[in-house]
Amino acid sequence: MTLSATVSGLNSVPAAVAAQEEAARLKPPAPARKRVSRSGIRAPWWFLVPALGIYLFIVVWPSITGAIYSFTDWNGLASDWSFVGFENFAEVFSDRRAVAALVNTVVLAAVVMVVQNVIGLGLALAVNNTIKSRSILKVVFFAPVVLTPLVAGYIWSYLLAPEGGINSVLSSVGLSDLAHDWLGDPNTALFAICGEIIWQFSGYSMVIFLAGLQAVPEEVLEAATIDGAGVWRRFFSVILPLLNGAIVINLMLSLIGGLKQFDQVMAMTGGGPGTATETISTTIYKSAFSTGEYPVSIALAVVMTILIAVLASVQFRLTSRKAD
């Protein structure tokens, strides 16, 4: 997959893990393959040097120091610092904004993960059919995926504004009672953002499900029909189990994308009203770059990393077991 799904952006990263783990689970351990040939092909080790150098400098080293600094009073400027144990983490969990951000992020990730994939699967099943306009519909459903998330966020903040498109449609069909300041009301703002993300990335889930559906043989479906299985039975007993790989990847992608959410929130609400839509990423950004609370920022990043690792592996365990 990506992306930086964006993911923020299109984050392609988690999918790769999922794909790899999935492959490892499905295949028996490969017999030691002869990658060094009889005739002596040599792949020089120094081909790795540029990649390792940049990767260690940009990812590995900063991440390790970040994790260490989260146990210190390092403030980003002074070169001397001392260990303070779990003090920064205690501060994170007593900080109302940070706690709100943790809760909001988990809610957002869960809602997006479920709804986006249900819609994505529905679209994939509908498009994977004899209908004539399927190729153009595929292009239509996927188009929002390549759109800059920040820009998509702005379009939706216009549509969701008190005098925006959604309210005017509601009043024109006589439902003006439902018209609402979607992003200004703390009770609806987070879900309005979820709606935007779902619109933007359902097409992505669809494409992955479509790739999975290629693996469902027509004969198997026909056999099931002959055996008397109805539409629902075919769906739950034949199609869904065969889609397991695509489901694992899709859930992983949307979960991790949701846990990293930054761009759309910045575009649509900036975290408000109050702390109603603050996410972990927006809080990390603000506490480091506007309020200067470096320890909170850096401890929150550690919490985020752990949260991603734990939730992603729980999700992976749960969904992969279903196939057995």
Added chain:
Amino acid sequence: MNRYTRLSFVREVALIIVGVLFLVPLFALVNVAFKPSNSRTSALELDFPPSVANFGLAWGQGALGGALINSFIVAVCSVLGVVVIAAFASYPLARITRRWSRLTFYLFIGGLLIPTQLGLLPLYVTMRDLGLLGTLGALILMNIGTQLPFSIFLYTTFMREMPLDYEEAALLDGCGPVRTFASVVFPLLRAVTGTVVILNSVSVWNEFFTPLLYLSGSGNTTAPVAIYNFVGQYVAQWPLVFAGLIITVLPILVLYFILQKHIIKGFAGGLKG
């Protein structure tokens, strides 16, 4: 099952309606951008005559030209860098079966689970000390570093399945390792290279968090950062703002509609590993 029945027709009509609903936000984007600035009509109503003044204004006020050029430079350099560096690195990772080679591969793959936020502050301070803050170079380096794990994963898994015959032939013909890789192996990887280029171009072009940090305070911007500043300045002047939005997403949307099949396949293909 494969015949076009009455049911298929109903399904088709329903799906076209869903498709039209999906396009409403994009329609609103274009429609509003062409409204005169004092328009009072709603997002879905057309204004006659359409006004193109917003585009000229947005282009001038938002300093979008420079931002687009920067975005373009960053995207091209990052993607080229990732392709070359990841492809080279994957060759020994795929062909050497020693323990260190496997461990190095896992070191790269581990990066897939680490959010950039973890190393954010230490790296920011390092970049500041090196005087790289505000430069496109810092951004390109960042992009290459964060995109390497996935690209290496794709290249390595693909290369492991590739037969050795071509490399052996090249060796017999007297090619050294660099020549073998550059003129024999790399051309055989073009399917993966396509996926890597597509995924990385889209994510680098749309990236907001990193340039927001690394370019803030400098005169440099990329398209999303320019838009963020622009909207902050002209908030609620929607026709003007939307014209700016269109200018910055036009390159990627045009590319998408020209290369749609390849792009969709790239996104799905990368996933199959």
